[in-house]
Amino acid sequence: MELPPFELERWLDEYEPDADLMLAESGVRSLPVDRFDLDVGELGYVIPTDGSPEFRADIAERYDRDPEEVVLTCGTQEADYLTFMGLLSDGDHSVVVSPTYQSLASVPAAIGDVTEVRTEPPKWNLSVDAVADAMRLDTQLVVLTNPSNPTGKYLGPETMQALYDLVEENDAYLLVDEVYRMLADDPHAPAASLGPRAISTAGVSKSYGLAGARLGWVVADRELADTVRKWKDYTTISPPLLGQHIAQQALGEQEADILEANRTHAKSNRDLVAEFVERHDLDWFEPTGVNGFPTIPDGFETGKEFCRSVFKAESVVLAPGDVFGYPNRFRIGFGLHTDELEEGLERVGRHIKSRN
Ligand SMILES: Cc1ncc(COP(=O)(O)O)c(C=O)c1O
Incomplete structure (x- = not known):
């Protein structure tokens, strides 16, 4: 059995270690371990x-x-x-x-x-x-x-x-x-x-x-x-x-609190991404969860080209749609802490403007 390289993981491995901000993580921000009995x-x-x-x-x-x-x-x-x-x-x-x-x-x-x-x-x-x-x-x-x-x-x-x-x-x-x-x-x-x-x-x-x-x-x-x-x-x-x-x-005594906090967090961060998408004239489907899959901005040929240039100019990691077989899109993960998301969106927005 021969498995091909896992393109998304390879992409993240290449860019994540040196980046200031990670807008390509697919999950909700991680919880601190000290809220659990260990x-x-x-x-x-x-x-x-x-x-x-x-x-x-x-x-x-x-x-x-x-x-x-x-x-x-x-x-x-x-x-x-x-x-x-x-x-x-x-x-x-x-x-x-x-x-x-x-x-x-x-x-x-x-x-x-x-x-x-x-x-x-x-x-x-x-x-x-x-x-x-x-x-x-x-x-x-x-x-x-x-x-x-x-x-x-x-x-x-x-x-x-x-x-x-x-x-x-x-x-x-x-x-x-x-x-x-x-x-x-x-x-x-x-x-x-x-x-x-x-x-x-x-x-x-x-x-x-x-x-x-x-x-x-x-x-x-x-x-x-x-x-x-x-x-x-x-x-x-x-x-x-x-x-x-x-x-x-x-999944036991903490479940209701965790899920309520995570859903509220996802919703307010999703609203920030929705504003960003509108401001930069992109298209997306408003998602359930903390991943969106917008179109790339005008002036870029592929998701890889767009994500690479965002990384070089602004040190922000996004995931190119190419690795999902949809090269005119990119995946943005917005489950991270809100202040980091705001900073990341600001930087990506600045880069898009600088190119148009
Ligand atoms: C659909 C899907 N399944 C599984 C995984 C891996 O999840 P886990 O960390 O639970 O192994 C991911 C990670 O991004 C995912 O998106």
Whole structure:
């Protein structure tokens, strides 16, 4: 199996270390560790290695599923990866909705064959008919992020039900990466609650501001969850003990406070980006979450050219749309602290003006 370089991660690695301001982070600003109890006793593996039974039961309840259908992982990235490894065999076909986070397309393409279903601006609506047309007799999996990274489109319950019905009719699975879901003001039911043919992956990185906890999960039917357990023995063995302890508090007694603060923060920062987009005559879809995907300003050929010149002139990192297959756009992450966002927008705005 041959994986291509992860273009977004390579881009960030090149520019982030020397930059003053990072407007390309996709999650909400990180929480300080001192708001959590950190006493886990001895720093061993999590036993049982698929996660604490109480925590898995709590997560299962959120999806209306059985605790045995939940496996805790090292972040959502591992949850997605293990799902692909567990479900797909050499040559299996997947349908992937784009634009998306690269691993969700690259891993199934490295194992088998992928048909991309592109969504388009201004609304980034997904045509379920287009997904149906892309499916083949041997399609195993339909994959999407909801809310989307990078567009921030949040597909509603009717579309999700129609997708579910489609995969069920075709004996396939629906994998929905829902790592941004809890940033929605009023999240609708998660994918895995639709039935056994749907798989949800998520974690505490993006919506809770706890990327360093490296705690995620897969919710899938028992057979697939067991296959994920089997694969996990070869990757990270167990989820991180400290990350699990922090995540339990974040999803427990602290959840209401964290989510309310993060949603309020996302909304006020989103308003700042909306003003910026309007002031500079760009187009965007007003997103759910903390990522937007505006058009690049006039005078630049590609997202890479624009983002590179912003970095050189103003030391601000943005993510070029090229790495998502949409080179006339860039992704702006606005989950960071508001004063940093204001400073970043000011600098990017100054650069755009200097070029026009
Ligand atoms: C859609 C999506 N899934 C997974 C990840 C990785 O998340 P985690 O930090 O939980 O591994 C990202 C990171 O940007 C993402 O955008």
